[in-house]
Amino acid sequence: MAQRIHAAVGSALPPDAPDAEPLSTRERILDVALDLFIEKGFDKTSLREIAEQLGVTKAALYYYFASKEDILMALHLRLHEFGFDALSRFAEQEPTVELWADLLDQVVEQMLAHRKIFLMHERNQAALETLHREDHDAQHDDLQASFRRLLSDSRVDVRDRVRMAASFGAVMGAIFMSGDAFGEVPSSELSEILRDAVADLLR
Amino acid sequence: MAQRIHAAVGSALPPDAPDAEPLSTRERILDVALDLFIEKGFDKTSLREIAEQLGVTKAALYYYFASKEDILMALHLRLHEFGFDALSRFAEQEPTVELWADLLDQVVEQMLAHRKIFLMHERNQAALETLHREDHDAQHDDLQASFRRLLSDSRVDVRDRVRMAASFGAVMGAIFMSGDAFGEVPSSELSEILRDAVADLLR
DNA sequence: GTCTATATTTCGATAGAC
DNA sequence: GTCTATCGAAATATAGAC
Numbered sequence: 001m002a003q004r005i006h007a008a009v010g011s012a013l014p015p016d017a018p019d020a021e022p023l024s025t026r027e028r029i030l031d032v033a034l035d036l037f038i039e040k041g042f043d044k045t046s047l048r049e050i051a052e053q054l055g056v057t058k059a060a061l062y063y064y065f066a067s068k069e070d071i072l073m074a075l076h077l078r079l080h081e082f083g084f085d086a087l088s089r090f091a092e093q094e095p096t097v098e099l100w101a102d103l104l105d106q107v108v109e110q111m112l113a114h115r116k117i118f119l120m121h122e123r124n125q126a127a128l129e130t131l132h133r134e135d136h137d138a139q140h141d142d143l144q145a146s147f148r149r150l151l152s153d154s155r156v157d158v159r160d161r162v163r164m165a166a167s168f169g170a171v172m173g174a175i176f177m178s179g180d181a182f183g184e185v186p187s188s189e190l191s192e193i194l195r196d197a198v199a200d201l202l203r
Numbered sequence: 204m205a206q207r208i209h210a211a212v213g214s215a216l217p218p219d220a221p222d223a224e225p226l227s228t229r230e231r232i233l234d235v236a237l238d239l240f241i242e243k244g245f246d247k248t249s250l251r252e253i254a255e256q257l258g259v260t261k262a263a264l265y266y267y268f269a270s271k272e273d274i275l276m277a278l279h280l281r282l283h284e285f286g287f288d289a290l291s292r293f294a295e296q297e298p299t300v301e302l303w304a305d306l307l308d309q310v311v312e313q314m315l316a317h318r319k320i321f322l323m324h325e326r327n328q329a330a331l332e333t334l335h336r337e338d339h340d341a342q343h344d345d346l347q348a349s350f351r352r353l354l355s356d357s358r359v360d361v362r363d364r365v366r367m368a369a370s371f372g373a374v375m376g377a378i379f380m381s382g383d384a385f386g387e388v389p390s391s392e393l394s395e396i397l398r399d400a401v402a403d404l405l406r
Numbered sequence: 407g408t409c410t411a412t413a414t415t416t417c418g419a420t421a422g423a424c
Numbered sequence: 425g426t427c428t429a430t431c432g433a434a435a436t437a438t439a440g441a442c
Contacts, residue, residue: 025425040329040333041246041328041329041330041333042329043244043246043247043329044246044329044330044333046416046417046418047417047418047419048416048417048418056425056426056427057426057427057428058417058418058419059419059420059426059427059428059429060425060426060427062418062419062420063425063426064425066419067418067419068417068418068419122328123328123329124329125244125325125326126243126244126245126246126247126326126327127244127246127247130243130244130247144382147380147381148381148382148384151381151384151385152384158385158388158392158396159396161384161385162377162385162388162393162396162397162400163377163396163400165376165377165380165381165384165385166373166374166376166377166397166400167373167376168376168380169372169373169374169375169376169377169380170369170370170372170373170376170404171369171372172372172375172376172380173368173369173370173371173372173373173375173376174365174366174368174369174372177350177368177371177372177375178350178351178354178368179347179351180351181351181354181355181364181368182354182361182364182365182368185361185365189361190365193361193362193365193366194365194369197365197366197369197404200403200404200406201373201400201403201404203403228407249434249435249436250435250436250437251434251435259407259408259409260408260409260410261435261436261437262408262409262410262411262437262438262439263407263408263409265436265437265438266407266408267407269437270436270437271435271436271437
């Protein structure tokens with residue numbers, strides 16, 4: 001596993017945009033993998049399965065990705081695309097509940113727009129951690145790590161820090177934990193309800 | 204895998220209670236497995252590893268458990284022990300935010316008292332679902348399923364349902380998502396902060 | 407109850423033709 | 425770019441002695 005990971009980020013366009021050009025094979029692999037990683041988990045998904053569902057053979061996958069973990073990494077990088085420079089704001093200034101509330105507003109939008117990617121992350125924490133352990137490039141200083149650092153910042157009152165963590169969990173819970181209990185609720189309504197709830201927690 | 208799963212529940216006593224009798228081998232297996240399933244995930248934990256850390260061989264494990272999944276099932280049953288008859292209250296009456304708030308108070312206590320079991324569940328959702336797919340005994344009608352049913356109950360206003368899900372997520376987030384950011388915060392304080400937060404969400 | 411084998415399967419990955 | 429064929433490793437699980 002000393003191999004360089006060279007994953008890149010697939011297109012995040014909606015699947016049937018008006019002028020959708022046919023997805024590249026690479027992107028199709030990622031989309032199939034994303035669904036399977038959500039449904040069965042990374043470890044229980046075999047390359048054979050991904051290939052089969054795509055109508056190619058295992059070996060073809062290796063033309064696009066150096067390893068199975070490389071596929072996971074490419075999906076992980078999709079997450080870094082959306083808004084998680086948002087967290088970088090906190091690198092310089094002291095975290096406050098007000099800043100946090102602003103951040104969560106953005107996070108809610110991103111999560112609703114890219115449910116699958118977030119869901120995949122929620123359901124494959126262990127596999128993703130292994131990935132990061134091996135990537136000692138530490139170029140990205142992972143999200144979760146920044147997260148924990150923030151929540152450990154002793155300049156902020158404990159009560160506020162707990163509420164910061166809780167408000168994030170609240171958003172996650174409402175969007176993901178419930179399966180599709182709110183699948184029929186329009187995103188805009190869900191978004192508004194959540195914004196209010198977050199405000200109540202961090203007011 | 205047509206084999207009957209016959210897992211039973213290990214003792215949930217604190218590890219060094221005053222009159223602690225030495226743990227049975229069976230319980231020691233479960234405790235080691237619990238730690239490893241949290242740290243590396245179910246799929247990446249091998250029976251060899253569990254056995255090694257216990258000072259026995261793989262084969263010995265099979266005297267106590269019929270399969271690797273059987274070990275996971277035994278740990279899953281530990282969860283059913285604590286307080287999740289709590290959810291049964293909702294089977295009969297209409298869910299309300301008031302009932303939900305009461306429930307969450309209990310859940311907070313259970314989570315703080317049995318962090319590891321809950322953490323293991325959070326981090327091995329995929330493996331646990333596979334388990335349930337195979338256990339078509341449906342004797343237990345899983346927690347998560349009851350959960351989703353509750354949150355889909357159209358008698359309750361959408362806004363309230365979303366807040367119910369969010370409040371649960373808030374508790375999970377504060378206790379688990381943060382790693383050990385609040386490890387030094389006394390449980391009693393954490394519990395009180397969370398109770399207040401939940402009240403703000405469901406008031 | 408625990409051990410030493412070993413059977414069996416599956417998977418990730420590679421080589422090389424086309 | 426995709427295929428066929430195969431390698432090698434690792435894991436779960438079993439058989440049978442002690």
